[in-house]
Each structure stands twice: as C-alpha cells, then as structure tokens.
Amino acid sequence: MFSEGMLLLVGKGFLETLYMTIVSTIMAYIIGLPVGMLLAVTDKEGIRPSPTINRIVGGIVNVLRSVPFIILLVAVMPITRLITGTTLGSSATVVPLVIAAAPFVARLVESSAKEVDRGVIEASLSMGASTMEVVCKVMLPEAKPSLIVGAAIATTTILSYSAMSGFVGGGGLGNIAINYGYYRSQTDIMLVMVAILVLIVQVIQEIGNFISNKCDKRIR
Amino acid sequence: MSTIPTVEIRNLNKTFGTGDNAVVALDNINLSIYQGEIFGIIGLSGAGKSTLVRCINLLEKPTSGRVLFEGVDITDFTDNQLRKVRQSIGMIFQSFNLLMQRNALDNVCFPLELVGMPRKEAKERVRELLKTVGLADKEKAYPAQLSGGQKQRVAIARALATNPKVLLCDEATSALDPTTTQSILALLKELNKKLGLTIIIITHEMKVIEQICNRVAIIANSRIEEIGTVDEVFRHPKTKAAKKLIFPKGEYVENISGDGKYLRLVFDGSSADRPIIANMVLKCGAPVSIVYANTKNIDGQVFGHMIIKLQDDDEIYRKITTYLEMENITYSEEKDYV
Numbered sequence: 225m226f227s228e229g230m231l232l233l234v235g236k237g238f239l240e241t242l243y244m245t246i247v248s249t250i251m252a253y254i255i256g257l258p259v260g261m262l263l264a265v266t267d268k269e270g271i272r273p274s275p276t277i278n279r280i281v282g283g284i285v286n287v288l289r290s291v292p293f294i295i296l297l298v299a300v301m302p303i304t305r306l307i308t309g310t311t312l313g314s315s316a317t318v319v320p321l322v323i324a325a326a327p328f329v330a331r332l333v334e335s336s337a338k339e340v341d342r343g344v345i346e347a348s349l350s351m352g353a354s355t356m357e358v359v360c361k362v363m364l365p366e367a368k369p370s371l372i373v374g375a376a377i378a379t380t381t382i383l384s385y386s387a388m389s390g391f392v393g394g395g396g397l398g399n400i401a402i403n404y405g406y407y408r409s410q411t412d413i414m415l416v417m418v419a420i421l422v423l424i425v426q427v428i429q430e431i432g433n434f435i436s437n438k439c440d441k442r443i444r
Numbered sequence: 445m446s447t448i449p450t451v452e453i454r455n456l457n458k459t460f461g462t463g464d465n466a467v468v469a470l471d472n473i474n475l476s477i478y479q480g481e482i483f484g485i486i487g488l489s490g491a492g493k494s495t496l497v498r499c500i501n502l503l504e505k506p507t508s509g510r511v512l513f514e515g516v517d518i519t520d521f522t523d524n525q526l527r528k529v530r531q532s533i534g535m536i537f538q539s540f541n542l543l544m545q546r547n548a549l550d551n552v553c554f555p556l557e558l559v560g561m562p563r564k565e566a567k568e569r570v571r572e573l574l575k576t577v578g579l580a581d582k583e584k585a586y587p588a589q590l591s592g593g594q595k596q597r598v599a600i601a602r603a604l605a606t607n608p609k610v611l612l613c614d615e616a617t618s619a620l621d622p623t624t625t626q627s628i629l630a631l632l633k634e635l636n637k638k639l640g641l642t643i644i645i646i647t648h649e650m651k652v653i654e655q656i657c658n659r660v661a662i663i664a665n666s667r668i669e670e671i672g673t674v675d676e677v678f679r680h681p682k683t684k685a686a687k688k689l690i691f692p693k694g695e696y697v698e699n700i701s702g703d704g705k706y707l708r709l710v711f712d713g714s715s716a717d718r719p720i721i722a723n724m725v726l727k728c729g730a731p732v733s734i735v736y737a738n739t740k741n742i743d744g745q746v747f748g749h750m751i752i753k754l755q756d757d758d759e760i761y762r763k764i765t766t767y768l769e770m771e772n773i774t775y776s777e778e779k780d781y782v
Contacts, residue, residue: 347541347599350501350534351555351606352527361557365545441586442544 230413233400238420240314241396244386248318249379252325256378259285259326260333261359267338271345272355285327293324293385297392317386317394325382332374336367369440376432380425387421397421448515449476450610450642451500456509458495469495471666473509479609482636482643484657484674486650486689492666493646497612500644501533502526514609531559534603538615540595542587548574548598549583555605573601577631593624600631604641611635613645617652625649629656650689654678662686679710680774691738691749704753705761706735706778709768711748721752724767730760751778 263281266274291299297320301311304319340363348362364371387398397417405414437443458470469492477483487493498504499511502518510519518529542551549570556566574580577597587595596616603611613632617625633656635641645657653660653674661671664685670677681687711720725732737750754760768775 341539341541341544343537343539343541344543346503347535347537348543348554350503350530350612351558351602352530353558354523354527357558361554362543366543368545440545441547442588 234397234416234420237395237397237400237417241383241386241398241421241424244314244317244321244389244394244396245379245383248321248325248382248386249375251318251322252329252378252382253375255322255326256329257333259330261337261363263330263334264337264363265355265359267334269338269342271349271358285330288323288327289331291324293320293388294391296320296324297389297394312393312395314386314395317389317396320389321382321385324385325378328381329374329378332378333371336370336374337363339370340366369436369442372436372439373432376429376436379428379432383421383424383428449512450479450481450514451475451477451644452510452512452515453496453499454510454512456496456499456511457507458492458499458504459507468666470499470506473668475661475668475671477610477642477644479642480636480640481659482633482645482657484645484647484653484660485663486647486653486660487663487685488648488689491663493648493663494614496663497535497614497644497646500610500612501530501535531555531606532608533610533612534606534608535612535614536596536599536603536616538618540587540592540599540619542595542598542602544587547584547586548579548590548601551587551598552602552605555602559606569605570601573604574598576604576635577601591624592620593627596620596624596628597631600628600635604635604639608641610642610644613643613647615646615648618647618649625652626655632656662689664688680776691736704756707752707754707764708776708778709750709752710774710776711750720771720773721750724764727767728760728763730755730757730764732764 259281263278263285264270265272266278266281268275268278288296300320300323303323304311304316307319308316310316344366345358345362348358353361386394386396387401388394390396390398390400390402393399397420401414401417404410405417453473453475456470456473457468460467460469471492473496485493485496495504499506502511502521506519510517512518513529513533518526521529543554546554549567552570552573553563553566556569561569571580571583574583577600579594579597579601582590582594582598585594587598590598599616600611611632617628620628629652632643632645636643636656643656645652647653657674659672660674660677662669662677662681662683662685664683669683669685670681677686678690681690709720721732721734732752732754735751735753738748754764765775
C-alpha cells in the first residue's frame, strides 16, 4: 500500500509536524511564560497583587482560550498572511498555533508557579529579594519539575492542533491524513497517520515525565 | 545594654480586612528589644504573635504605629530601602522554608547571591557557616535528604549568611521533636553568646522561653498582657493570660464554689527542699488541702508552685500568711484560676 513516493511524503509530513510543533511550542513559551508569571505575581495571593493587571491580562487569556482552534485558524488568516506572506504550509500554521497555544501555556505556567510553597517565597523576601529575584531565583527554579510536565502537555496539545490545521492546508501529518485518508477514503493511510501521531505524543509525554522526575530534588 | 533598642515597636496596630469583616490582629503593641538579648514572645495560636514578628521586618505592613531598627524608623521605607534592612534581620520558620531544588550549600548561598557576593567568596563563607551549625559534611545534600533538625540548621546558616544583627524565629522549634528542639535551642544560645546576636523568639511553648530567653512578652487577644524578665514573669504572673500559659495544667474556674480560700505559693530554689507545708500545718494548727503542685527547673534553680485550699477562717488565714511571710514564701490569693 505504501509506494516509495508515499513513504517520502509521510517522511516529509513527519518532519513538517515536528517543525510546526517545536517552533510553535518555543514561541508559545516565549510569550506564555512571562504572561503566566505575570498572572501568578499579580494574583491577590501573589507577591505583587494588582487586581487591574490581573483582570485585564487574565481576560485576554480567557477570550483567546475560549475560541475554538479551527475558528481561530481561519480568523487569524489576515495576520498570518501579514507575517508569513501565505496562509498555506507549515510556516503559516505556526502563527495560529502560537496565538492559540500562548494563552494555554500562560495558564499552565501560572498554575505551576502557584504551586511553589508560599513559605519559601516569604523566606526569600525576608532575605531582601526583589520581585524579579523571587520570580527568577525562587519561583521558576522551584517550579521546574512542574513546568516541565506542563511543557510536555503543551507540546502534545500543539501537536494535535497542528494536525487539525491540515484542514486548511497546514501541511504535516494532519494534512496527509485529511487529503489521502479522508478526501480519498484511504482509511489505511489515515490510520497510519493517527498511529504516528499517537506515538509522537507518547514519546513526548514520556520524555517530559522522565526529565521532570530526574530534575526534581524533592524525590530521593 | 545600649540605650538605643535594636528593635523598637511603638503603638503598633494591625487590622486585617475592612468594615464589618475587620479582624484586629495586633492592638497597640509597644516593645523595645536590646542588643544581645534573647527575647521571647509567647502566646496561644491566633494571639497575633506571627503577625507581630512579620511586622518587625515589615513582611506585614502595620495599619498604624512605628517600627524602628537601631533607632531608625523603617516603617515608611521604600522597597529598595527595606531590602537593605532585611539583610540585617535574619529569619527562620517553623516549616524551614528551604529551597527544595537547591542543595544545602546553594541554599545558604542564596542570600549572598542577593547581595552580589562573588560565587567563590560566597562558597567559602557558606562552608564556614555550615561548620558553625554542625553540617560541614552535608553541603551536597538536598533538603529532602535532611532531617527536620538538619533542615533548621541549614535555615539558621542561611539566615546568618549576611551577618544580621537580629534573628527572628517564628515557631522555629515547633515542628521538631523534644531532643532536636534542645539541640536547636542550644545552637541559638551559642550563636547569641558568640556573635552577640539579638534573637527574637516567637513560640507557644513554655519550655522554649524557660530555656533560653532573658525577657518575655506574653501576648493574648492581640495585646501584650505582660512583659518582664523570664524569672519575674514566671514567678509572679500577674495577668490571667500569663497564668493560663504558665500554669497550663491548672483549671480555670469562673466561680470557686463552696467555702475556703485558695492560696498560690511560689517557691524559689532556696526553700523547695524544706518541709514548708508540713511545718505550716503543725505551727498554725490548720488543715490545708493541696489542690495542685508543680515544680520546674529554670536556669539551674528549682522553683515550684502549689495551690492550697484553706478553711474560710480569717484567723487561720492570718496565721498562715504570717508564717509564709516569715519563711519568705511568695503567696497570692487565687480567685478564679486554680
């Protein structure tokens, strides 16, 4: 069932999927990490409570998170074209992926940051740490194991979003599954694509858990 | 004692919440703590003592009143100024609050990183500190690998890293077993002697105060009820709050029913081994019943107190009190706390 051409196509799709997932995850974290920390810090139980900032930023995050990805994918097409010059292919998919994933990442980061023991933060404040020092030297390092598990979750979510983008010509394994599996009713190809995606999710999740456990000094 | 207190608190009030939900945590607190003292603040949970200690380094902002550190009013300091002051005020906690993802060495390094000490220099200082607290061989250990007592030692080393003038201890031994508590208290006393470190101890445990404090303040219902040397307050507790803490096994009786007078006798080291009660009964010819008795060891002196019940007879009362005065026994009549 798999000709040489088909194998090449799948190989290319696999790489495209990896490319979209990795680049989108990194960019989602570049935006989501600071936003998540901002949410944790400005929370009313945080070290710099600011209801106004927290409500505004939290509101934007909630709005973006409640838009279904398939709709966001289409809605942001003008922005996508503005940035990448096209709305087709894997690079173009990165734009809606980042817009959808960054708020999700922000919430993940926020919840990890809030898990950090309040007492430890208080102790560092008592030693004269500034807000920035508490964030960089206490909250982030102390939350590291939880942040890594969160990153694995974010990566797998972005991976499944990237497959969805196949519907609008996004490239990658999702695109193959839709074009060959769905439109041409080649069920076997669809199943293989799904199996590969399942495998990638498993691998990412396992790696995440492994690194998280490895770096967590609380376990021993 | 120098004339300027190391820590001075003036008319301090702290209220949480506003309007109908307002809860008064501290009510007009006045305290002066001097260089080299070990000062205890004791009270039951919810008395406001943790809030009070957090007001000293302004982790908690007082609603009104002033906090002075070495004679300087720090109440309205900016965040930047406060950070400098906090480097002179170390603090340790009940739950140790160590950074769980850093080993002992790096935990103690933390405050030195904050002041920008070069890593190499900091490491040397930290090794010295870990030696002082008896953990020279544990620098690579993570908090999860240490016992409670060892964690508190790391916390003490960390609090001392920046050479503070004052060490605040917030229930620092409450999570530790009695033996470990002893060793931590001994360490604190040693640091107090060796470094002239002023130590402020918040606790609900009488034995902590007995063991190492010079002076004590008793806090109840958000107010300081009594303040004085440990000896003085323990021998002659004046307020109900103090008596409740110092004689925890006694029973609080709203109305003592029946006839009779209750006397609390306080013994100091010199009289505890004489048969005071037996002689009293023989000399005065009056039977008494012992309601309660307890002795403690404070600073190497045995002291004890006892509550006796007398017949409600003014003549006997006069005889007995005259005898007690002759024997130099402090006594007080008890009306509601037995």
